[in-house]
Amino acid sequence: MQIRPSTAEDTGAIIALYPRAFPEEDLVPVVRELLEDTSTTMSLVATADDRIVGNVIFTTCDVDGSDVKVSLLAPLAVAPDCQRQGVGSALVHDGLQRLQEAGFALVCVLGDPAYYGRLGFVTEKGVDTPYPLPAEWGDAWQSRLLGDVKKFDGRLLVPPPWQHPEYWTN
Numbered sequence: 379m380q381i382r383p384s385t386a387e388d389t390g391a392i393i394a395l396y397p398r399a400f401p402e403e404d405l406v407p408v409v410r411e412l413l414e415d416t417s418t419t420m421s422l423v424a425t426a427d428d429r430i431v432g433n434v435i436f437t438t439c440d441v442d443g444s445d446v447k448v449s450l451l452a453p454l455a456v457a458p459d460c461q462r463q464g465v466g467s468a469l470v471h472d473g474l475q476r477l478q479e480a481g482f483a484l485v486c487v488l489g490d491p492a493y494y495g496r497l498g499f500v501t502e503k504g505v506d507t508p509y510p511l512p513a514e515w516g517d518a519w520q521s522r523l524l525g526d527v528k529k530f531d532g533r534l535l536v537p538p539p540w541q542h543p544e545y546w547t548n
């Protein structure tokens with residue numbers, strides 16, 4: 379398995395991955411928008427035998443009232459026949475390393491703490507989501523610090539692909 383930044387030629391294969399990994403959620407519109415918005419996103423693919431078996435996208439965001447560089451991890455998908463073989467973890471680790479080298483201070487994620495906790499993410503209380511989350515999702519908002527930075531608070535300011543309240547409340 380290899381990990382590399384995706385190119386425009388990978389778009390079709392990345393888009394095809396999502397309905398297979400998430401049969402009950404339609405992530406294709408946001409994935410398409412994120413892949414088009416290359417000025418604010420970093421998309422990585424995992425390949426095996428020249429086939430794309432995983433994708434993760436990181437979006438550059440701001441925090442209101444702060445000048446730190448923050449990234450939002452979403453979405454992450456691994457082909458069903460390749461899950462539980464370390465592909466998702468490898469994509470996240472590779473992305474975190476690239477972001478750390480690029481000077482990002484924090485990576486946020488809205489996801490299952492059982493999965494992201496294993497990757498070093500902890501509940502985030504200082505940086506707020508762009509839209510209020512349902513109360514029962516409290517522990518799903520997590521982050522991982524990448525550098526030795528002072529604590530900062532504020533609302534996460536996301537670029538247009540993430541400015542849809544329904545992505546944060548469903």
Ligand SMILES: CC(C)(COP(=O)(O)OP(=O)(O)OC[C@H]1O[C@@H](n2cnc3c(N)ncnc32)[C@H](O)[C@@H]1OP(=O)(O)O)[C@@H](O)C(=O)NCCC(=O)NCCS
Binds near residue numbers: 399456466467492
């Ligand atoms: C969730 C997902 C991205 C994980 O990637 P992966 O390559 O399968 O996971 P890894 O091999 O890196 O890690 C496997 C470990 O993560 C945990 N894990 C895997 N999927 C999980 C899930 N949906 N929820 C909680 N923990 C999960 C398991 O503990 C597993 O370890 P085990 O096999 O020893 O029990 C992938 O399974 C996937 O695309 N699933 C369908 C879409 C989805 O649910 N996405 C949610 C992302 S928040």
